[in-house]
Amino acid sequence: MSEIDITLTLNGEEVRARAEPRMLASDFLRDRLRCTGTHVGCEHGVCGACTIRLDGVTARACLLFAAQLDGARVDTVEGLGTVRNLHPIQEAFRRHHALQCGFCTPGFLMTVAEILETHPLRTDEEIRDALSGNLCRCTGYEHIVRAVRDLVDARDGVTA
Amino acid sequence: MKPAAFEYVRPTTLAEALAALDHDDAKLLAGGQSLVPMMNFRLVQPERIVDINHVAELRGIVEDGDAVRIGALTRHAEAARDPLLARMLPVVAEAMANVAHVAIRNRGTIGGSLCHADPSAEWPLLTVLLDASIDIASAAGRRSEPGDGFFIAPLVTALEDGEIVVAVRVPRPAPGTGMAFLEVAQRAGDFAAAAAGATVRLDGDRIVEARLALGGVADAPMRLAAIEAALAGADRRDIADAVADAAADLEPNDDMHASADYRRRLIPVLARRALERAAERSSTLAMVK
Numbered sequence: 001m002s003e004i005d006i007t008l009t010l011n012g013e014e015v016r017a018r019a020e021p022r023m024l025a026s027d028f029l030r031d032r033l034r035c036t037g038t039h040v041g042c043e044h045g046v047c048g049a050c051t052i053r054l055d056g057v058t059a060r061a062c063l064l065f066a067a068q069l070d071g072a073r074v075d076t077v078e079g080l081g082t083v084r085n086l087h088p089i090q091e092a093f094r095r096h097h098a099l100q101c102g103f104c105t106p107g108f109l110m111t112v113a114e115i116l117e118t119h120p121l122r123t124d125e126e127i128r129d130a131l132s133g134n135l136c137r138c139t140g141y142e143h144i145v146r147a148v149r150d151l152v153d154a155r156d157g158v159t160a
Numbered sequence: 161m162k163p164a165a166f167e168y169v170r171p172t173t174l175a176e177a178l179a180a181l182d183h184d185d186a187k188l189l190a191g192g193q194s195l196v197p198m199m200n201f202r203l204v205q206p207e208r209i210v211d212i213n214h215v216a217e218l219r220g221i222v223e224d225g226d227a228v229r230i231g232a233l234t235r236h237a238e239a240a241r242d243p244l245l246a247r248m249l250p251v252v253a254e255a256m257a258n259v260a261h262v263a264i265r266n267r268g269t270i271g272g273s274l275c276h277a278d279p280s281a282e283w284p285l286l287t288v289l290l291d292a293s294i295d296i297a298s299a300a301g302r303r304s305e306p307g308d309g310f311f312i313a314p315l316v317t318a319l320e321d322g323e324i325v326v327a328v329r330v331p332r333p334a335p336g337t338g339m340a341f342l343e344v345a346q347r348a349g350d351f352a353a354a355a356a357g358a359t360v361r362l363d364g365d366r367i368v369e370a371r372l373a374l375g376g377v378a379d380a381p382m383r384l385a386a387i388e389a390a391l392a393g394a395d396r397r398d399i400a401d402a403v404a405d406a407a408a409d410l411e412p413n414d415d416m417h418a419s420a421d422y423r424r425r426l427i428p429v430l431a432r433r434a435l436e437r438a439a440e441r442s443s444t445l446a447m448v449k
Contacts, residue, residue: 004168021168021209024200043161044197051263057237058263063196065189067168068211111262132348133261 006070010035011079021067026050028066029076037077037106041135048134051107052076058114077106080113089113089151096147100138108134112148121152163199167208174217174326178299180210181322188212188324190233191268193260194276218271218326221245226332229295232271232325237262239270248332249290251339251357255282258341261349271325274310277317280352280376280417283328284311286341288381289357289373292330298323311380334369337361338441340434343375344426346417352376353418354426358434362442365396370438372403372431377412377423384431396439403431 003018010033017032024043029035029052041049043062050061053075081087086094089112099105108131115121115130127148128141136144153159171177180186187206189195190213198204212218218233221242228248230239239245240256259265259273259282273283274294287294287307294305299322307328310318319325333339343355355375361368370391375381390402405428412423 020165022163022165024162027162044200045193045264048261048263054267057266059267060193060263062200063192063267065163065168065192065196065209067170068189068213070170115262129348130262133263 004067004070006066008069008071009073011075019066021065023066024062025052025064025066025069025074026061028069029061029074032066035076035078039103039106041103041107046135047104048107048111049104051110051134053110053114058111075110077109080109088154089116089147092147092151093144096143096150098140098143098147100136100140104134104136104138108136108144112151116148116151116155121148124149127152161200163196164202164205166206168211169208170211170214172214172216174215174297174324177210177212177215177324178297178322180208181324182299183208186210188275190272191235192272193264193268194272194278212324218324223248224329227329228332229327229329230270231327232269232274234270236260236265236268236270236273240265249330249339251289251341251359252286254339255286255341255357258282258343258345258352258355259349264349270328274328275317275319275325277311277313277315277380278351279311279314279378279380280343280355282341282343282352282355282375285355285357285373285375285381287311287328287330288383289359289371290330290333291371292328294325295327295329296323297326302326304329308383313379333359334361336442336445337369338438338443338445340437340441342430342434342437344430351417354412354423354430356427356430356434358431358438360391360396360435360438360442362396362439362446367391367394367396367439370435372406372435374406374410374427374431376417377407377410377427387431391435396436396443399435399439400432403428403435406431 007016029038039049041047045060045063052061169180186208189211219231236259240253245252292307339359341357343352357373359371372384407424407427414420
């Protein structure tokens with residue numbers, strides 16, 4: 001099957017590449033657009049490592065075809081912060097040691113960016129529920145929850 | 161873990177979508193949360209993918225006479241936060257909280273869930289519980305299928321080749337109807353071992369009308385007509401007795417999610433909790449009024 005042109009807005013910039021329609025969006029981002037921050041874990045929508053934002057809301061990149069990104073707005077972990085200039089979510093993860101091997105981290109960061117906007121996250125149970133679609137095989141969940149609790153408190157103007 | 165090659169078609173109108181579906185081996189792609197994993201595993205290898213995500217006619221949640229019409233392309237997350245559904249059918253948001261996880265609720269659609277017809281899924285159960293009907297379009301025209309006739313077996317529906325589900329139409333419940341949905345799964349977001357939905361309308365402590373539907377316990381979601389009949393006119397305190405033998409005539413599956421025996425034990429508990437919760441809500445609605 002032949003390749004098609006795909007034009008999208010990636011982290012605020014218009015980019016263009018060619019791919020077969022069947023290529024998974026996760027592979028397209030990594031191999032064609034060289035944005036390797038989006039990680040590939042299970043490739044069937046279970047682990048959450050490839051979580052991106054599609055037109056503003058989180059989605060599993062492994063459950064999207066490259067062809068579906070044509071005309072879309074896509075945000076990946078590369079759009080959050082840089083090593084020298086961490087995004088507040090990344091800074092909270094660093095402060096709370098919320099990553100060990102780091103493989104699941106990009107997916108968690110993208111999920112946290114969304115749920116801070118959409119979810120009240122009043123209790124740790126609500127935080128755990130909202131994060132339940134992202135798996136960490138180092139099982140470092142406790143520190144991830146602490147990082148998110150810190151971010152929620154900052155969002156809601158709660159002082160420790 | 162990569163899908164086989166396919167031809168990709170992206171219609172923007174229902175007419176274009178129906179035309180694109182006129183093919184020996186075409187599959188509709190809506191949210192893709194069930195289809196794409198199956199394609200990645202190569203359990204299915206359609207020759208043509210018809211991506212209906214840009215068909216505006218399949219969107220929207222509107223009042224339509226005595227019913228609410230929910231477009232097939234409505235995402236679970238959109239249904240969960242829709243103000244009209246919150247007012248008319250609050251059980252929808254309660255059920256949606258059980259659908260997988262945040263990112264999957266953002267993509268997955270009602271139409272996709274209905275057509276996939278997993279017996280433990282939330283939308284099929286709601287459709288049967290709420291006496292909803294499913295609006296279907298094809299090149300030949302339009303038809304409507306009642307929810308209880310649509311689900312035939314696991315992953316099998318009454319949808320024919322060349323047909324597209326365009327909406328689900330839910331009749332407006334009578335004023336004062338309380339509703340509840342709950343399920344038990346091994347982990348948050350997993351498929352339900354069993355699920356129950358109920359609606360109850362009270363007059364004082366007397367039950368005027370009760371509906372009870374179960375999911376995950378048979379080949380398709382089902383209503384428990386005998387229990388509903390027994391509850392009509394009964395006292396709300398009789399609910400526990402009425403559902404005590406709810407599992408007696410059922411033969412639930414033994415599978416990786418739960419044993420048949422465990423499901424048999426869950427059924428009366430979930431049924432009682434759903435009905436009692438719905439009754440409590442009906443009673444609260446009466447006080448507010």
